[in-house]
Every structure is written in structure tokens, then in C-alpha cells.
Amino acid sequence: xxxxxxxxxxxxxxxxxxxxxxxxxxxxxxxxxxxxxxxxxxxxxxxxxxxxxxxxxxxxxxxxxxxxxxxxxxxxxxxxxxxxxxxxxxxxxxxxxxxxxxxxxxxxxxxxxxxxxxxxxxxxxxxxxxxxxxxxxxxxxxxxxxxxxxxxxxxxxxxxxxxxxxxxxxxxxxxxxxxxxxxxxxxxxxxxxxxxxxxxxxxxxxxxxxxxxxxxxxxxxxxxxxxxxxxxxxxxxxxxxxxxxxxxxxxxxxxxxxxxxxxxxxxxxxxxxxxxxxxxxxxxxxxxxxxxxxxxxxxxxxxxxxxxxxxxxxxxxxxxxxxxxxxxxxxxxxxxxxxxxxxxxxxxxx
Amino acid sequence: xxxxxxxxxxxxxxxxxxxxxxxxxxxxxxxxxxxxxxxxxxxxxxxxxxxxxxxxxxxxxxxxxxxxxxxxxxxxxxxxxxxxxxxxxxxxxxxxxxxxxxxxxxxxxxxxxxxxxxxxxxxxxxxxxxxxxxxxxxxxxxxxxxxxxxxxxxxxxxxxxxxxxxxxxxxxxxxxxxxxxxxxxxxxxxxxxxxxxxxxxxxxxxxxxxxxxxxxxxxxxxxxxxxxxxxxxxxxxxxxxxxxxxxxxxxxxxxxxxxxxxxxxxxxxxxxxxxxxxxxxxxxxxxxxxxxxxxxxxxxxxxxxxxxxxxxxxxxxxxxxxxxxxxxxxxxxxxxxxxxxxxxxxxxxxxxxxxxxxxxxxxxxxxxxxxxxxxxxxxxxxxxxxxxxxxxxxxxxxxxxxxxxxxxxxxxxxxxxxxxxxxxxxxxxxxxxxxxxxxxxxxxxxxxxxxxxxxxxxxxxxxxxxxxxxxxxxxxxxxxxxxxxxxxxxxxxxxxxxxxxxxxxxxxxxxxxxxxxxxxxxxxxxxxxxxxxxxxxxxxxxxxxxxxxxxxxxxxxx
Numbered sequence: 001x002x003x004x005x006x007x008x009x010x011x012x013x014x015x016x017x018x019x020x021x022x023x024x025x026x027x028x029x030x031x032x033x034x035x036x037x038x039x040x041x042x043x044x045x046x047x048x049x050x051x052x053x054x055x056x057x058x059x060x061x062x063x064x065x066x067x068x069x070x071x072x073x074x075x076x077x078x079x080x081x082x083x084x085x086x087x088x089x090x091x092x093x094x095x096x097x098x099x100x101x102x103x104x105x106x107x108x109x110x111x112x113x114x115x116x117x118x119x120x121x122x123x124x125x126x127x128x129x130x131x132x133x134x135x136x137x138x139x140x141x142x143x144x145x146x147x148x149x150x151x152x153x154x155x156x157x158x159x160x161x162x163x164x165x166x167x168x169x170x171x172x173x174x175x176x177x178x179x180x181x182x183x184x185x186x187x188x189x190x191x192x193x194x195x196x197x198x199x200x201x202x203x204x205x206x207x208x209x210x211x212x213x214x215x216x217x218x219x220x221x222x223x224x225x226x227x228x229x230x231x232x233x234x235x236x237x238x239x240x241x242x243x244x245x246x247x248x249x250x251x252x253x254x255x256x257x258x259x260x261x262x263x264x265x266x267x268x269x270x271x272x273x274x275x276x277x278x279x280x281x282x283x284x285x286x287x288x289x290x291x292x293x294x295x296x297x298x299x300x301x302x303x304x305x306x307x308x309x310x311x312x313x314x315x316x317x318x319x320x321x322x323x324x325x326x327x328x329x330x331x332x333x334x335x336x337x338x339x340x341x342x343x344x345x346x347x348x349x350x
Numbered sequence: 351x352x353x354x355x356x357x358x359x360x361x362x363x364x365x366x367x368x369x370x371x372x373x374x375x376x377x378x379x380x381x382x383x384x385x386x387x388x389x390x391x392x393x394x395x396x397x398x399x400x401x402x403x404x405x406x407x408x409x410x411x412x413x414x415x416x417x418x419x420x421x422x423x424x425x426x427x428x429x430x431x432x433x434x435x436x437x438x439x440x441x442x443x444x445x446x447x448x449x450x451x452x453x454x455x456x457x458x459x460x461x462x463x464x465x466x467x468x469x470x471x472x473x474x475x476x477x478x479x480x481x482x483x484x485x486x487x488x489x490x491x492x493x494x495x496x497x498x499x500x501x502x503x504x505x506x507x508x509x510x511x512x513x514x515x516x517x518x519x520x521x522x523x524x525x526x527x528x529x530x531x532x533x534x535x536x537x538x539x540x541x542x543x544x545x546x547x548x549x550x551x552x553x554x555x556x557x558x559x560x561x562x563x564x565x566x567x568x569x570x571x572x573x574x575x576x577x578x579x580x581x582x583x584x585x586x587x588x589x590x591x592x593x594x595x596x597x598x599x600x601x602x603x604x605x606x607x608x609x610x611x612x613x614x615x616x617x618x619x620x621x622x623x624x625x626x627x628x629x630x631x632x633x634x635x636x637x638x639x640x641x642x643x644x645x646x647x648x649x650x651x652x653x654x655x656x657x658x659x660x661x662x663x664x665x666x667x668x669x670x671x672x673x674x675x676x677x678x679x680x681x682x683x684x685x686x687x688x689x690x691x692x693x694x695x696x697x698x699x700x701x702x703x704x705x706x707x708x709x710x711x712x713x714x715x716x717x718x719x720x721x722x723x724x725x726x727x728x729x730x731x732x733x734x735x736x737x738x739x740x741x742x743x744x745x746x747x748x749x750x751x752x753x754x755x756x757x758x759x760x761x762x763x764x765x766x767x768x769x770x771x772x773x774x775x776x777x778x779x780x781x782x783x784x785x786x787x788x789x790x791x792x793x794x795x796x797x798x799x800x801x802x803x804x805x806x807x808x809x810x811x812x813x814x815x816x817x818x819x820x821x822x823x824x825x826x827x828x829x830x831x832x833x834x835x836x837x838x839x840x841x842x843x844x845x846x847x848x849x850x851x852x853x854x855x856x857x858x859x860x861x862x863x864x865x866x867x868x869x870x871x872x873x874x875x876x877x878x879x880x881x882x883x884x885x886x887x888x889x890x891x892x893x894x895x896x897x898x899x900x901x902x903x904x905x906x907x908x
Binding site: 009010011012025029033036040041043048051052053054056059060061062064069070073074076077078081084085087089090091092095097144145146148156163164166168179181183184185186187188190261304306 | 516671687699739746819
């Protein structure tokens with residue numbers, strides 16, 4: 001019965017403890033709404049028909065409501081509304097009060113991706129791994145504009161506000177993959193700011209954690225390499241790919257030759273580009289660097305001026321590494337999978 | 351409130367026999383035919399007609415943007431425009447429809463025309479201010495449209511900071527335009543308040559005012575009290591963008607949520623600036639077409655004031671998931687419910703008005719049916735939204751879009767269309783074709799449902815608003831919605847055609863074609879320049895008093 005109603009109402013599957021609570025109130029409210037609308041509508045239609053005008057000159061009686069009638073008009077909706085309020089507010093308190101034993105995950109919204117970091121574990125972009133049947137508290141903030149973190153299957157949502165942390169929590173009830181959407185308009189690629197929550201069973205979660213710890217060790221070596229301002233040239237491209245994934249280049253630039261929001265990285269280095277002012281320019285190191293720092297300066301024809309500046313957000317070596325990485329993408333046979341398709345791990349910043 | 355006499359509500363003061371006074375008192379339409387006599391007129395009726403022409407034009411512009419948005423959403427990926435154009439289109443759809451159509455439409459066009467007539471006055475209290483408010487609207491619109499054509503804006507009509515201060519699109523002129531339009535709204539409101547207080551004809555006491563006047567009065571109070579807040583907050587955003595004030599930008603120590611508080615402190619009451627006039631229109635229409643006194647006149651009148659008052663204390667329900675305290679959410683949730691209670695009082699009393707009435711199912715009444723349905727459904731979903739826990743999944747999804755289109759747009763459009771048909775003979779002295787009226791009303795109501803019911807379901811399914819691209823599972827419902835929008839557009843197109851035709855070739859209407867007892871019908875249609883010819887009408891009873899003289903002494907309380 002419940003499932004049937006959920007299908008009629010197009011509700012997504014219930015995958016958290018909060019989802020069931022919300023849905024039962026939802027169904028209660030919808031039922032009352034429908035029934036009372038139907039009652040009012042039927043009464044109105046009956047009156048329209050029963051009291052239709054019979055002669056052009058017809059007069060009517062003077063009818064006024066008694067105090068009892070007016071009292072009924074006020075109290076009937078009030079009773080229903082207050083009932084919904086009480087249940088709804090109780091559930092709202094439930095979802096705004098994380099349990100004390102909840103596991104913490106930091107969430108940062110950023111045009112146009114979600115970054116997750118675990119106090120004791122790895123970081124990730126756009127994919128959030130959590131264990132099933134364990135409360136997870138999300139501490140949410142934003143790096144630029146307001147975003148809103150929404151998982152329909154969990155029925156939770158919380159704004160990511162720059163300059164402050166907001167929090168919400170959930171307890172996933174079954175393993176699976178659930179979509180994360182951004183619901184606060186945040187610019188050009190608002191609708192592409194998607195991510196997913198991967199809910200793992202306890203065993204899978206332990207295995208995943210172990211895996212991450214291993215990767216973590218490798219990352220630590222990278223971190224050591226990072227200390228040198230000039231990483232070994234052979235590793236720079238790899239480093240660049242990582243940085244590019246981390247700062248979100250792949251949200252707008254593909255590496256497989258398809259134009260997206262920005263031009264593809266494939267074959268970009270050394271290419272002759274036509275600019276919006278009609279001039280041509282060769283995409284060399286200087287141009288690529290300038291485009292990262294002052295993206296609007298020389299826009300390639302056919303692309304919007306949508307890229308944020310990375311001035312101050314990338315260090316010199318990081319910029320250099322990205323340029324080196326783009327250089328490696330010269331021929332179609334050097335294809336690299338866009339790193340934004342999976343989580344990217346970076347060293348834990350203690 | 352009992353009928354004080356067995357006579358009819360008011361007697362036209364020596365209604366001139368057709369033609370008798372005609373040479374000496376031409377209708378306002380032909381009293382001066384130069385362009386200047388229109389553009390510089392101080393006659394509230396001409397100003398109302400000019401408002402009508404402009405808001406219809408803005409409605410067309412906003413409607414075209416709406417169709418761009420809807421057709422873009424036919425497929426999950428890019429369909430007809432690129433992402434930036436789409437973002438600009440939904441922003442301009444919102445800005446144009448709200449600031450240039452919904453807010454000025456009924457007060458500007460019908461309020462201006464009818465308010466003095468309903469109060470037995472010769473004009474509004476400040477005719478020059480009235481003309482100024484029209485030109486402020488047009489001036490603000492011109493600046494905003496200049497901004498639209500020179501870059502446009504992609505923030506959504508809510509202008510949330512810090513996005514609006516960081517976007518590279520042209521925000522400043524459009525916000526400045528909206529700021530100026532705000533003054534137009536304030537001036538209109540002020541004018542109506544003073545007119546209602548000082549210009550009532552002898553016999554029109556507060557409780558004999560037509561309910562349209564009550565609704566306009568409540569609306570005017572909101573306009574005067576809330577609009578300045580919007581004006582100031584828009585100026586702050588412009589300052590923030592141009593001069594880096596740092597009021598809302600956290601990087602400079604500001605608070606982005608402060609903007610939301612200030613913005614919704616106007617924009618939530620603004621919803622009632624849009625719907626209260628339509629409640630007023632409908633009170634008039636239901637009485638006229640069911641030929642019945644308003645059931646619970648005082649309850650309907652006071653609930654308008656109640657909505658206006660409580661409307662000021664409900665803005666926080668836009669921010670349940672913005673990180674405000676849980677306690678705040680509870681307070682705003684309860685206060686929002688009260689709006690629902692006041693609206694319910696109105697709905698019950700409208701249905702009660704039909705009870706023992708004599709219903710004539712003409713086009714305005716068809717719109718009343720649609721209105722009743724949109725108000726109940728839109729209002730109920732509003733209360734559902736105010737239920738804090740349900741707001742969490744629904745917030746900023748298509749459910750919101752569907753809800754506010756139902757109540758703000760559905761109800762207002764129904765009232766606007768109803769008013770247009772109901773007062774068409776009054777304003778222009780012509781009749782329209784009833785058959786076409788009913789057909790287009792049916793099309794519009796059907797189209798509206800077909801557009802927005804799928805959007806309720808989209809919201810349930812979790813589709814966020816302002817999405818240029820969407821996951822494929824949402825496509826079926828989006829296609830249904832776009833089909834509905836097409837139907838809706840066809841309905842409006844038909845209306846535009848037959849009303850324009852009637853304006854030129856329509857039959858001449860009698861002075862009171864509906865046999866209404868509304869006060870505005872006590873003069874000729876179209877009225878002469880100074881509204882009434884000869885002695886003032888005598889107002890002895892509440893408006894819309896259709897009692898059979900023999901039964902007048904036995905009020906029947908239900």
C-alpha cells in the first residue's frame with residue numbers, strides 16, 4: 001500500500017531512517033489535502049448546479065453565517081494545520097539534531113562539485129562513501145557561493161553557505177548508490193553539480209577503509225615529493241593531472257577531444273585558437289597560464305566566460321604541473337580518463 | 351449587518367436616459383483624443399487603461415521567456431538554447447512576471463479604474479502621484495530591459511548573494527530598475543490608502559465598502575510597509591557588486607543569509623501583494639454571478655487584513671534549510687499556518703456565498719471555479735510546505751515551482767482574466783463573445799493544470815529547480831509539463847484575439863450588463879470623465895445586496 005502510494009506520488013526510494021518518517025507525514029498531508037479539496041470542490045459544484053439561475057430577474061435570500069459556522073470555518077483547518085505542524089516539527093527536530101555517536105564527514109560545495117573529507121581518512125570529490133546503518137553527520141560549507149546538498153533518497157537537504165558550517169545527518173538503511181544534487185542555483189553548471197553517496201555494508205566499509213589507508217601511504221610519499229618546489233619532471237604531468245582533478249578543471253574541460261563548457265585539453269597545447277575578438281593565438285605555456293589566472297582575458301570563440309580565476313588558488317608548481325599535464329595530451333593515443341569520474345585522494349592535512 | 355431597509359442596496363442617482371446627457375458628458379474614452387490627452391491624463395480610468403496595456407505587454411514578454419524555459423526542458427540535455435541563455439531566461443521570466451506583471455497588474459489596471467468608482471469618488475486622492483507611479487513603473491522597466499538586452503542576468507529572481515555579487519552578468523541595471531519599480535508600487539499603495547480613508551461617498555461606511563476595496567486596502571498596506579525593504583536591499587546588492595561593501599560577502603566579513611532575511615521580508619509579503627487583489631476581484635465576481643450577498647462579509651474583509659498582517663511574520667519559512675535555528679523554524683512554521691487559516695475562511699465564505707444563490711455560469715464565473723481550485727490546492731500545498739520536515743526534501747525543487755505557480759500565478763491569473771472579462775463592458779462599453787470566453791477559460795485552466803501538476807510530481811521525485819540539464823528519469827514529466835504550457839499559451843492567444851476583436855467590433859454593452867449591485871455599475875459604461883453624472887448615488891446597504899424585498903427582514907443565519 002505504502003509502496004503503491006510512493007509510486008503514484010513519484011517518491012524516490014526510501015534509503016534513510018528519516019525518509020520513512022517524512023513519507024508517512026507526506027502521505028497523511030496529501031490525503032487530507034486531497035479529501036478536503038475534493039469536499040470543497042464537490043460542495044461548490046453541487047451549489048453551482050443546485051442554485052443555478054432560473055430567471056433573469058431572480059432574487060436571492062439574505063444568508064449570513066452564524067457564529068457557529070464561522071467558528072467551524074476557523075477551527076477545522078486550524079486543527080489539521082496544527083496537527084501537521086506538531087508531527088512535522090518533531091521530525092524536523094529529529095533531522096536537525098545529529099546523534100552524539102554519529103560519524104563526521106566534512107562537505108564542501110564548490111562551483112561545481114562536492115568535496116568530502118573524513119577527519120580520519122581520505123578525501124574525495126563527488127563520491128561520498130558511508131557505511132550503512134550508522135549515523136553520519138555532515139558538516140557543510142561552501143568555498144564560493146551558496147549551494148545546497150540534497151540526497152532525494154535520504155530526504156535530506158542542507159544549504160552550503162560560504163563563511164559558515166551548517167549540519168545535517170542521516171542514517172542510510174541499505175547499501176547502494178544514491179544521487180546527490182545541488183538545489184541552490186550556483187551558476188552556469190548548477191545542473192551538473194551532481195555527486196553520489198555510496199552506501200557500503202559493514203564488511204565492504206571496512207575493506208574500503210583499509211584500501212584507503214594503503215592509498216594513503218602512497219599519497220604520503222607524494223606529499224613528501226610535494227615539499228620540493230620542483231618535482232622531478234617525469235612526475236610533473238601526473239601531479240598536474242591530480243591537481244587539475246582536485247581544482248575541478250575536468251568539470252568543464254574534457255580530455256577526450258569533445259568540447260564541453262570549455263575547450264578540450266586534448267591537443268590544446270600548441271593549437272591555434274580563434275578568439276572571440278577574431279584574433280588568433282597559439283596555446284602555449286604563457287597562454288594556458290594566463291587562462292588559468294585571468295580566464296576572461298582571451299576567450300576562445302564559442303565558449304562562455306564562465307571560468308573562475310585560479311589566481312591565488314594554485315601555487316606556482318601546481319600551475320606548472322597542470323601545464324605539463326596538458327602538454328602530454330597532444331595525441332589522441334594518450335588518453336587519460338577524466339579523474340573527476342571517481343574520487344581523488346589527497347594527503348590528509350593534519 | 352442585517353438589512354436596514356427593504357429597498358435595494360443603492361439607487362443610481364438619476365441615471366441618465368441613454369443619450370440624454372451624452373453630448374455634455376462624453377465617456378472618458380472619447381473625452382480628448384489627442385496622444386497628449388492620454389499620456390498626461392490625470393483621470394484614474396485612463397491611467398488604469400494604460401496600466402492594462404503595459405502589463406499585458408509585460409505578460410507577453412514574461413510568457414515568451416516561460417516558453418523558452420519550458421521548451422529547453424523538453425530533453426534532458428541541451429535542446430534549444432545554451433546553459434547561459436537558459437539561466438538568463440528563467441531569471442528574466444521571474445523578474446518580468448513578478449515585478450512588471452503580477453504586482454502591478456490588478457492594482458494598477460483594475461484597482462485604479464474601479465477603486466474610485468466603488469467608493470463613489472471622482473478620482474483617487476492624488477491624481478498626479480497616480481500618473482507618476484505609472485511612469486515610474488515604465489522608467490524602471492526601461493532600465494531593467496536595457497540591462498536585459500545588454501548582458502542579462504543569471505541569478506534567478508531571488509538575487510541570492512554572494513552569487514549575485516560575483517556573477518559576471520549585468521546585475522546592477524536590472525536591480526536598479528526593480529528599485530525604481532518599487533517606488534511605483536509604494537506610490538500606488540499610498541494613493542489607495544488615502545483614497546479609501548478620505549474619499550468614500552456619504553453612506554459608504556467601512557463595512558459597506560466592496561470587498562475589492564478591502565483587498566486593495568490590505569494590499570496597499572503591504573506595499574507601503576514592505577517595498578522599502580526590498581528597495582534598500584537591492585541597492586545594497588548593487589553597492590556590494592560595484593563598490594565591494596562587504597555586507598553580504600563572507601570574504602569581507604558579511605553574511606549571505608542576512609540578504610535572504612531582508613529579501614524575504616519583502617518578497618514573502620509580496621506574494622500577498624499578488625494574491626490579495628485577486629481575492630478581492632473574486633469576492634466581487636462570486637457575488638455578482640451568484641446574485642448573492644457575500645456570506646460572512648466581515649470575515650472576508652478582516653481575513654484580508656489578517657493575511658496582510660501575518661504575511662509579515664512568515665518570511666523565515668523560505669529558509670528552513672539555510673542553517674537557521676531549529677526553534678526559528680518552528681516559530682515561522684506556526685505563523686505560516688495562520689495564513690492558511692485566513693485563506694480557508696475566505697474559501698469557505700466564497701462557497702457559502704453560492705449557497706441559495708442564483709448562479710449564472712458566465713466566463714468570469716468559469717474563472718472563479720478555476721480560481722477556487724487553484725487557491726485551495728495552492729494554499730494546501732503551501733501549508734504542507736510550512737510543515738517543517740516536509741519542506742526539507744521539497745525545498746528548492748520543482749514542488750516549490752509548482753506550488754507558487756498554483757497560488758501566486760494560478761489564482762492571480764484566474765482573477766486577472768476574470769476581472770478582464772467582468773469589467774470589459776465597464777471599461778470599454780463593449781461585450782465579448784461568451785462562447786469563446788468559456789472555451790479559452792477551459793483551455794487556460796486545463797493548460798495550467800497540465801503544466802504544473804507534473805511539476806508537483808517532479809518535485810516529489812527530487813528534481814531541483816533552475817536545472818538546465820536533468821537526469822533522464824525526469825523527462826516524461828517534463829514533456830507533459832511543456833505540453834501543458836503550450837496549451838496554456840494557446841488559451842491566452844485565443845483570448846487576446848477575441849478581446850481585441852470585441853474592442854473594435856464588439857456589440858455595445860448596456861450600462862450594467864450583469865445586473866450587478868456592485869457600486870461600480872451605478873454609473874454608465876464606459877463611465878464619463880468625472881465618474882458620475884447628476885446627483886451622487888445613494889448608498890444604503892452593503893454592496894451586492896440582492897434580497898427579495900419580501901424576505902429582506904428575515905436574515906437566515908447558517
